[in-house]
Amino acid sequence: MRYAIVSDIHSNIEALDAVFARIEPSDAVLCLGDIVGYGPNPNECLARVRERAAATVLGNHDVAAIDGHGIEFFNPNARAAIEWTQGVLAAEHLAWLDGLSYELRLDDMLLVHGAPVDYFAYVLDKNAAARAFAATTAPLIFNGHTHIADFYALRGDGTIEHAFRQHGGRLELEPGTRYIVNAGSVGQPRDLNPDASFALYDAGARTVEWVRAPYELARTQAKMCEAHLPEALARRLAAGR
Numbered sequence: 001m002r003y004a005i006v007s008d009i010h011s012n013i014e015a016l017d018a019v020f021a022r023i024e025p026s027d028a029v030l031c032l033g034d035i036v037g038y039g040p041n042p043n044e045c046l047a048r049v050r051e052r053a054a055a056t057v058l059g060n061h062d063v064a065a066i067d068g069h070g071i072e073f074f075n076p077n078a079r080a081a082i083e084w085t086q087g088v089l090a091a092e093h094l095a096w097l098d099g100l101s102y103e104l105r106l107d108d109m110l111l112v113h114g115a116p117v118d119y120f121a122y123v124l125d126k127n128a129a130a131r132a133f134a135a136t137t138a139p140l141i142f143n144g145h146t147h148i149a150d151f152y153a154l155r156g157d158g159t160i161e162h163a164f165r166q167h168g169g170r171l172e173l174e175p176g177t178r179y180i181v182n183a184g185s186v187g188q189p190r191d192l193n194p195d196a197s198f199a200l201y202d203a204g205a206r207t208v209e210w211v212r213a214p215y216e217l218a219r220t221q222a223k224m225c226e227a228h229l230p231e232a233l234a235r236r237l238a239a240g241r
Contacts, residue, residue: 001028002024002026003029004027004199005198006032006049006053007032007059007186008032008186008187009036009039009049009185009187010039010187011040011085013039013041013044014217014219015186015215016049016187017215018196030055030106030142031049031053032056032057032111032144032183033059034113035056035097036062036082036097037085038061038078038229038233039220040224040226040229041223046089056100058101058102058113059120061082062100064082066097107203108139109141109201113144114144115145124146126160129162133154133160139178142181143183148182148191149165149166149189150165150182150184150191153177165184168210168212171209173206183197183210184198184199188233188237189240190240192241194237196215197212198211221238
């Protein structure tokens with residue numbers, strides 16, 4: 001079985017379509033949340049994910065879109081975008097989001113937006129990774145939230161290794177080692193690479209591959225301007241930050 005891991009789509013349908021074009025029909029798609037927020041096409045992205053994903057967990061922007069929970073922690077641009085999103089979301093998509101869980105365990109995998117238990121915590125360093133590993137027994141944790149493609153490896157002797165995969169790359173999973181694998185962001189990467197990011201996990205071969213997919217970024221920016229979403233959110237797409 002091969003899994004395609006997508007996260008942080010953020011209403012960017014051009015990026016999502018570019019990613020799905022690189023995924024095989026036989027791949028099981030797993031979505032790690034933040035389907036909405038920031039971008040101009042929340043309903044279209046939700047429709048694609050609902051049609052294609054085998055499993056989906058909630059992100060913090062998804063939760064905020066449902067009932068405003070956590071919106072007080074958003075910066076002004078993020079808040080403006082989620083308030084716009086709330087005004088255009090179809091009722092059926094809103095109800096579907098409201099039925100999702102915060103984490104999901106599938107065999108050896110744990111799917112979560114930010115971190116186990118502390119669902120919207122950012123895993124940005126080894127200390128945060130250590131807390132995440134301690135919060136679950138899952139040997140393989142897939143997350144997003146940071147918009148950075150990377151991984152943390154917890155060795156048998158307790159040491160933690162970290163590496164970025166901002167330009168793609170491959171990882172062979174070693175026996176006796178636990179991993180936190182961040183798929184990066186489909187719709188708003190922040191690792192200085194503007195191309196959409198996702199990960200492919202081959203459960204049989206025990207490998208993870210990060211893939212970057214260029215997309216019609218200017219078209220997304222134009223639609224954001226037409227929707228009167230904050231200009232800064234459109235500009236940052238080209239910078240990948």
